[in-house]
Amino acid sequence: MKFSENWLRELVEIKADRAALAHALTMAGLEVEELTPLGENLSGVVVAEIIGAQKHPEADRLQVCKVDAGSGEPLQIVCGAPNARIGIKVPLATVGANLPGGIAIKAAKLRGVESFGMLCSAKELGIDNDASGLLELSSDAPVGRPLADYLGLPDASIELKLTPNRPDCLGLVGLAHDVAALFGSHVKVPAQAEAAVTGAACRGIRLDAGADAPRYLGRIIEGFDPTARTPLWLAERLRRAGLRPISAVVDVTNYVMLELGQPLHAFDNDTLQGDIVVRHAHDGETLKLLDGSEVKLDTGFLLIADEKKALAVAGVMGGYDSRVTDATHNIFLESAHFAPAAIMGRARKLGMHTDASHRFERGVDPELPRRALERATELLLAIAGGKAGPVLVAENPSDLPKPAAVGLRRARLKRVLGVEVADAEVARIFTALGMQVETTAEGWRITAPSSRFDIEREEDLVEEVARIYGYDRIPTHIPAGELALAIDPEARLNELAVREQLAAREYYEAVNLAFVSHALLAKWGIGEKLVPLANPLSADLAVMRPSLLPGLIEALSHNRARQQERVRLFEIGRVFGAGDPPVETPSLAIVASGHARAEQWGEAARPLDFFDLKGDLDALIAWGGEPQRWSVHADGLPGWLHPGRGARVARDGQTAGYLGALHPQLAKTLDLGPDVHVLELALEPLLGRRLPKAQPVPRFPAVRRDIAVDVPEQMAWSQIEQAVRSSLGAALVELRLFDRYSGKGVEAGRKSLAMGLILQDASRTLTDDDADHCVRNAVAALEMSCEAKLRG
Incomplete structure (x- = not known):
């Protein structure tokens, strides 16, 4: 936001010099990014006319020019400006004047011809960067008048670096409220009077965009003079705000935008056909814009159209075919409120950034359109004449934002700021900011004006008091150090313990972005329940990751490409699945490749295999103290896992993750070798821990019985273990698998497993009959559920 200091001082009384004003704005969160003095030390520079x-x-x-400087005799001035000609009025630096930049004006001879002064460009005067020729003044400029008086100098161009939550300060009137609160003064902006309606021209307006465009106003102005020149005071304010004066209509709309913060647009009324329609663009619809570019739109864009064609991209830029030209005598002037979400990102999608989009996508006061339309009408009629028709209004009140009261507790304010601000000062601050204040027993109820989109909760009000009261007035205290330490529940492991355990097993922790590309997920065959980003940073970061493995494998591949033969990485983070809202699941992933052990002399090198990674998983599970609740199965594997070297990991029968080697086809697609093994688990089941419970040492001895059964080769030990434990219940203290055999004496396709049953009862000594009964129950269960046969 760039503006003239003198303009701001006209709107609000400022009892401070320029440096103090800039400091106060910056300390209030409205950072002064650049301050450029204009027209300093112009004594001796006057308005002059070239008469020869x-x-x-x-x-x-x-x-060689003859110049009338209002002092009687014409002065002879030698000038090299290309636009120097008879009849124009320009600035003249007389002999003795000192211009910005240290230029001292003296009488001189140029190529043998005497010159008594210098005709000046805007750059030489320090009021603009234009050095292409002399600064041409209005034809009614009084000859001999000091230029500083005529142009309202000295002045300064101030540029603010506003945060996105302060769109109200993108207009001088909104900024004036903050300045009034800072300096304890009042805004000097009169109420906007309605322009006299002297014409009858009307046009229908239809709102077909729902909540995206809830308010649209327009007015037809007929018979204005398109050649009318913008007044000097208005043109200068535009220049000092960084805008070039163009024509009366364009300059007025820009001026009102700078003054009030409401963007406006004017159409050539004679090019419009039928009603004005505010609607969404059709997919593939095209429009030629004011800058001459032709854009292709989709249904996410808002359009201003008539009954035949599109006229403008709402909130961004007008169309070329309906533009105001030097031949335009009748205009349709629009002023609207658009929902910020409907404009956000649209200009960037078209590869542009406009003053209108900058304001609309941050939020413009929904009550401003009427006031801005009346103000623009007032200025345009005064400058170019014409007849103003009635104000045409279309709105959906239910879709307009409604300010809500927010409570501020006195005790909360004091606690956050660390200083007590007087009640009267708090009320003054909010009143000066244009807010309604209601005193309550605990503090205040504050209703922000419709322009303050950022006031939503109590913390926002605390911030307002802090920045206006002054951050430099809030004392600095050393923290007391009284920390409320959170105690981890005993039934849950700390994530740090998992990290430390993995680090102890030679894994390095990796941290990857939570975004991945559609293309990478397609290689993994992952395409369901994805969470796409509405406004991604790039195409490679367009989807929230549904798994940690794609990103972790990319990190592994990156390391292997840099001569790291043995890579072992893990990551703990969240994965995302589709839902309303999206489902976030804390997860753990491990990837490993290369040799099973680091290079050494005590053990021969061998490649990593499935059981190495399973050993790491068993070590993590053991920390929870309940390994019997976990099981590994060969069914239900995802497509990215090797069908013969992979497993599904379950806890209490519920799938918790997957373990094994990457599918050969995926490994080839990713340019990896066959030795890459992965593990991914939901983190919460892994963090569950059995609470330690004291119990007496058993008084009665344990009994061991060994049995050997042959079972189908594909039968998993987890299923066998579950069958035995279920059949024996509390009597079984421990189950030990101590032998596996296949070959001679065992049928093809089957295997022999020998296991020890450790039996014990806390209340008595088990007899041989008790032990034999347990063995019979275990064998029966195995025969029924595992196709087992007892071996002799």
């Missing part, structure tokens, strides 16, 4: 001009006898590019 001849070619210099000794130089082709110089002219």
Whole structure:
């Protein structure tokens, strides 16, 4: 936001110099990014008129001008500006004047011709960067008047670096409220009077965009003079705000935008057909814009259209075919409120950034359109004449934002700021900011004006008091150090313990972005329940990751490409699944490749295999103290896992994750070798821990019985273990698998497993009959559920 200091001082009384004003704005969160003094030390520079001009006898590019400076006799000035000509009024630096930049004006001879002063460009005067020629003044500029008085100098151009939550300060009137609160003064902005309606021209307006465009106003102004020149005071304010004066209509709309913060647009009324329609664009619809570019739109764009064609991209830029030209005498002037979400990102999608989009996507006061339309009408009629028709209004009140009261507790304010602010000062601050204040027993109820989109909760009100009261007035205290330490529940492991355990097993922790590309997920065959980003940073970061493994494998591949033969990485983070809202699941992933052990002399090198990674998983499970609740199964594997070297990991029968080697086809696609093994688990089941419970040492001895059964080769030990434990219950203290055999004496396709049953009863000594009964129950269960046969 760039503006003239003098303009701001006209709107609000500021009892401070320029440096103090800039400091106060910055300390209030409205950072002054640049401050450029304009027209300093212009004494001796006056308005002059060129009344004669001849070619210099000794130089082709110089002219000898006769200049009327209002002092009686014309002055002779040698000038090389290309636009120097008879009849124009320009600035004249007389002999003795000192211009910005240290230029001292003296009488001189140029190529043998005397010159008594210098005709000046805007750059030489320090009021603009234009050095292409002399600064041409209005034809009614009074000859001989000091230029500083005529142009309202000295002044300064101030540029603020506003945060996105302060769109109200993108207009001088909104900024004036903050300045009034800072300096204890009042805003000097009169109520906007309605322009006299002298015309009857009307046009229908239809709102077909729902909540995206809840309010649209327009007015037809007929018979204005398109050649009317913008007044000097208005043109100068635009220049000092960084805008170039163009024409009366454009300059007025820009001026009102800077003054109030409401973007406006004018259409050539004679090019419009039928009603104005505010609607969404059709997919693939095209429009030629004011800058001459033709854009292709989709249904996410808002359009201003008539009954035949599109006229403008709402909140961004007008169309070329309906633009106001030098031949335009009748205009349709629009002023609207658009929902910020409907404009956000649209200009960037078209590869542009406009003053209108900058304001609309941050939020413009929904009550401003009427006031801005009346103000623009008032200025345009005064400058270019014409007849103003009635204000045409279309709105959906139910879709307009409604300010809500927010409570501020006195005790909360004091606790957060660390200083007690007087009640009267708090009320003054909010009143000066244009807010309604209601005193309550605990503090205040504050209703923000419709322009303050950022006031939503108590913390926002605390911030307002802090920045206006002054951060420099809030004392600095050393923290007391009284920390409320959170105690981890005993039934849950700390994530740090998992990290330390993995680090002790030679894994390095990796941290990857939570975004991945569609293309990478397609390689993994993952395409369901994805959470796409509405506004991704790039195409490679367009989806929230549904798994940690794709990103972790990319890190592994990156390391292997840099001569790291043995890579072992893990990551703990969240994965995302589709839902309303999206489902976030804390997860753990491990990837490993290369040799099972680091290179050494005591053990021969061998490649990593499934059981190495399973050993790491068993070590993590053992920390929870309940390994019997976990099981590994060969069914239900995802497509990215090797069908013969992978497993599904379950806790209490519920799938918790997957373990094994990458599928050969995926490994080939990712340019990896066959030795890459992965593990991914939901983190919460892994963090569960059995609470330690004291119990007496058993008084009665344990009994061991060994049995050997042959079972189908594909039968998993987890299923066998579950069958035995279920059949024996509390009597079984421990189950030990101590032998596996297949070959001679065992049928093809089967295997022999020998296991020890450790039996014990806390209340008595088990007899041989008790032990034999347990063995019979275990064998029966195995025969029924595992196709087992007892071996002799």
